[in-house]
Amino acid sequence: MTSTHDDSVSFPEDKEKGGINDGVQVVNDVEADPDRAIIQRFGVFGPYLSQLFASGVEARGVERVPENQRETKNAWNNLLMWWSVNTVLTTIPVGVLGQFVFTLSFGNAVATIICFGALGAAATAFIATLGPITGLRTMVITRFSSGYFGGTIYSVLNILTQLGFSVTAVILGGQTLANINPGTLPLVVGIIIIGVCCLIPCFIGYNMVHVYERYAWMATFVIMLMLYGLGGKAGYDIPAQKANEDTGKALTADILSFGGIVFGSVTGWSPVAADYNCRLPSSTPPRRVFLLTFFGLWIPICFVEILGALLVTITDPAYVAAFGSDGSTGGLVAQVLSPWGGFGKFILVLLALSVIANNIPNTYSAGLSMQALGRPFALVPRFFWTFLAFVIYTVAGVAGREHFAAILSNFLSILSYWTAFFIVIVAEEHFIFRRKGGVLGGYNLDHYDTPSKLPLGVAGILAGCFGVAGAVVGMAEVWYIGPIGKMAGTAYGADLGFELAAAFAAVTYPPLRALEIRLTGR
Structure with a gap:
């Protein structure tokens, strides 16, 4: 890119203006000076909010960041942030699932992590x-492909997604804290401690989030190296899982x-x-x-998930007992660090607190997605929704604390379904209809909060429904196996949910959107 702005974007004037309707005037007021x-x-509560914002609390929510209010921070912060977010304890259990749930050998688990991890990192x-192109939050960007109502639907899905991630994070962090000195710190208390630290x-x-994530990876990266070494000392038994691995069609399904x-x-x-x-x-x-962003996601995810796949190959009875039949990754990691005695417990505390870096984006963005549900929600300050998200996932974590492995496996599988068709729809809108020389020729960012100027959203919503249909026929969960998923696997099926969700949406969105633009002009 050599021009000042992306050619596919129409930039409005970065100043207050009226004339369209009262809603647009409100939006521009908040864009220009969100604090004021x-x-x-909030009338009588205004002075209290004034003190809050003066102390450094962010006032801006889902309103667009005008070009003249952008910061000049280095884009390298993007890599460091995602590196911190994923070089954490929470990433280890995903690698564990390859052998613990799907009986894959270590080699096949690693190959799967590398390939599917790269695919997911590219999409993200x-x-x-x-x-940077739009100055908008992700859920607001969806309005340009799926309309105001469609964007609300995506916001609901994203709220559930971020809260689900948060539940797994606080449970794992709480498990690890509880295993430092078993019997002294209840798991419930550990979960609450992690939740408060994330809040x-x-x-x-925004600024505090970036400050924390810029440096959080440093300690945890060293700790992960320690775990690699201590696990090796305990004895990795790489071929151990080979005897349990399925073959043929069943292996493909796994x-x-x-x-x-x-x-x-x-x-x-x-x-x-x-x-x-x-x-x-x-x-x-x-x-x-x-x-x-790609390398900030892919490298640490592979590095830490492969560690999880390695740790579960340890066959020493003490380590197997620590892991348990319920798949306690926190217990296993505590056992790995046990040879170091008190220092190992100190490291375990740092590792438990590492989930804070992972859960910060969940908490922050859940609040933004609540604002993106519509203008009435956006009128409530961002920090209120952030606090509400914290309360919800902490209570849910306490309630589901004994079922971590099942929650993680089922949640992440279902999560991949909707994110697959969401990414496809946004990408096709961007590269087909919003490209320079395309039918729409770019984004008019003035319209992001004006429903009458945005697409009706029929095409996006219908394509999303087709994506759901693809996920349903291709999914393979404990509680349901779709017909295509059943044909692709054996008794337990093969989960093709995200692949078919993406394919169904990719095929249906372009013609539906072209028809929508032809009939409505937007």
């Missing part, structure tokens, strides 16, 4: 490029099903990927954003 607009909105990195930077906002989980563990970040670079200048090259 929100303070005026594309979504990240839209942040603090998210409550403050790889596809585990691949869907790996894909979901990466694309789970796609509905929030633009949230953390929407303040970069629009002149930031999309290729740079793509590559930094």
Whole structure:
């Protein structure tokens, strides 16, 4: 990109203006000065909000960041943020599932992690490029393909996604804290401690999130290297799982099903990927954003998930007992660090706290997605929704604390379904209809909060429904196996849910959208 702005984007004037309707005037007021607009909105509570914002709490929510208010931060922060988010304890259990749930050998588990991880990272990195281009949060960007109502549907799905991620994060962090000195710290207390620590930077906002994520990876990367070494000392038995591995069609089904989980563990970040670079200048090259996001996701995810796959090969009875029949990754990691005594427990504390870096984007973006449900929700300050998200996932984590492996396996599989067709629809809108020389010729960013100027959303919603249909016929879960999923596998089926969800949406969206534009002009 050599021009100041992306050629596919129509930039509005970055100043307050009226004339369309009262809603647009409100939006532009908040864009120009979010602190003042929100303070005026809440009347008697205004002075309290004024003090809150003056102390550093972010006022801006889902409103677009005008070009003249963009920051000049280096795009390399994107790589460091995603590196911190994924070099954490929470990523280890995904690698564990390859052998624990799908009986794959170590070699096949690693190959699946690398290939499906790269696919998911590429898809997520594309979504990240839209942040600087538009200055909008991810869920608001969906309005340009699926309309205002369709964007609301995606926001609901994303709220559930981020809350689901958060539940798994606080449970695992709480498990690990509880295993430092078994019997002294209840699991419930551990979960609450992790939840509160995640809330603090998210409550403050965008700048604090980036400050924390810029440095959090340093300690955890060293700790992961320690775990690799200590696990090797305990004795990796690489061929141990080979005898239990399926063959033929059943093996293919296991790889596809585990691949869907790996894909979901990466694309789970796609509905929030633009949230953390929407303040970069629009002149930031999309290729740079793509590559930094891709490697910031793919390298640490492979590095840590492969560690999980290695740790579960340890056959020492003490390690097997620590892991247990319920798949306690926290217990296994505690056992790995046990030879170091007190220092190992200190490392375990740091590792438990590493999930904070992973859960910060979930918490922060869940609040933004609640605002993106519609204008009435956007009128409520961002920090309130962030606090509500914290309460919900902490309570859910306490309730589901004894079923971590089942929650993780089923949640990540289902997650990959909707993120697959979401990415496809946004990508086709961007590259087909919004490209320079395309039917629409770009994005008019003035219209992001004006339903009458946005697409009706019929094409996006219908394509999403076709994506759901693809997921249903291709999925293979414990509680349901779709007809195609059943044909592709054996008794347990092969999970083709995300592949078919993406394919069904990819085929149906372009003609539906072309017809919608022809009939409505938008």
